[in-house]
Amino acid sequence: MNDKKYLWWHEQTLPELTHFAKEVSDIAILPIGAIEQHGPHSPIGVDAFNAKGMAELIAQKTDVMLLPWVWYGSHPYHHWYMPGTIPLSYDTHIAMLVDIIQGASISGFNKFIILSAHGQVSTTLVAVHKLGLAGHFTLSMHWYDFLRDDKDVLTDYMWHAEEAETSVGLYLYPQYIDMSKADKGGGSALIDKRFIIAPGQMPKPGMMYHFEGTFARPEYKELENGIIGDATKATREKGEKMVTRVVDHVVDIIEDIKQRWPVGTKPPVK
Numbered sequence: 517m518n519d520k521k522y523l524w525w526h527e528q529t530l531p532e533l534t535h536f537a538k539e540v541s542d543i544a545i546l547p548i549g550a551i552e553q554h555g556p557h558s559p560i561g562v563d564a565f566n567a568k569g570m571a572e573l574i575a576q577k578t579d580v581m582l583l584p585w586v587w588y589g590s591h592p593y594h595h596w597y598m599p600g601t602i603p604l605s606y607d608t609h610i611a612m613l614v615d616i617i618q619g620a621s622i623s624g625f626n627k628f629i630i631l632s633a634h635g636q637v638s639t640t641l642v643a644v645h646k647l648g649l650a651g652h653f654t655l656s657m658h659w660y661d662f663l664r665d666d667k668d669v670l671t672d673y674m675w676h677a678e679e680a681e682t683s684v685g686l687y688l689y690p691q692y693i694d695m696s697k698a699d700k701g702g703g704s705a706l707i708d709k710r711f712i713i714a715p716g717q718m719p720k721p722g723m724m725y726h727f728e729g730t731f732a733r734p735e736y737k738e739l740e741n742g743i744i745g746d747a748t749k750a751t752r753e754k755g756e757k758m759v760t761r762v763v764d765h766v767v768d769i770i771e772d773i774k775q776r777w778p779v780g781t782k783p784p785v786k
């Protein structure tokens with residue numbers, strides 16, 4: 517897959533890196549995941565593997581530099597205290613994202629995309645606005661936002677370690693997925709689910725995102741097998757379709773940015 521010379525920041529020499537930013541593309545993607553348990557059938561690194569895999573496919577299709585991906589992520593309160601999951605506190609995660617983007621901008625990169633394969637909007641949004649105040653053009657993208665109501669591929673919305681995430685795993689890193697251990701899982705809330713936007717669901721008036729309230733039950737008390745949704749419905753084909761759609765959407769946005777703000781121009785954020 518990695519036959520392209522320019523792909524990962526950490527594989528370049530300094531002259532190669534600065535040449536790329538000056539002459540080829542000054543857009544950099546930071547893929548971010550999370551260290552989070554993903555049931556008995558999928559590895560704990562699922563979200564980081566997903567972000568890394570999708571970013572590589574995006575970079576194969578359009579010229580962008582990939583910043584070293586981040587394994588650790590932030591977690592909403594209800595993920596905390598689950599064995600296997602190692603959350604960064606919000607302050608740590610926000611500071612890390614800001615430091616990485618500010619550091620990368622020194623090398624001549626002017627446009628940044630934080631590509632998340634984990635539900636951590638509550639920290640990426642704060643990071644984006646801090647970066648905006650410092651004059652940096654940054655987009656925060658969560659992969660499931662590209663697949664709203666994608667019911668021709670999935671039988672349900674996107675939950676956790678279920679049909680969607682497991683399908684992507686079967687496509688991107690099948691060696692780490694054991695479908696013989698795939699199962700259905702639980703998950704409930706403190707208010708009726710019709711008020712809550714599921715990941716990948718098209719919001720309707722009055723619905724709230726999961727980070728807009730403390731209405732989720734703590735997972736360490738709630739989940740028996742670490743799964744929310746149905747992992748038995750996962751297939752490689754579904755994973756390929758989902759990944760391809762995300763990659764195509766992100767490439768579309770990148771091409772728009774390139775057209776409006778050619779290499780060497782900094783969007784006037786400040």
Ligand SMILES: [Zn+2]
Nearest residue numbers: 562563677681
């Ligand atoms: Zn996940």
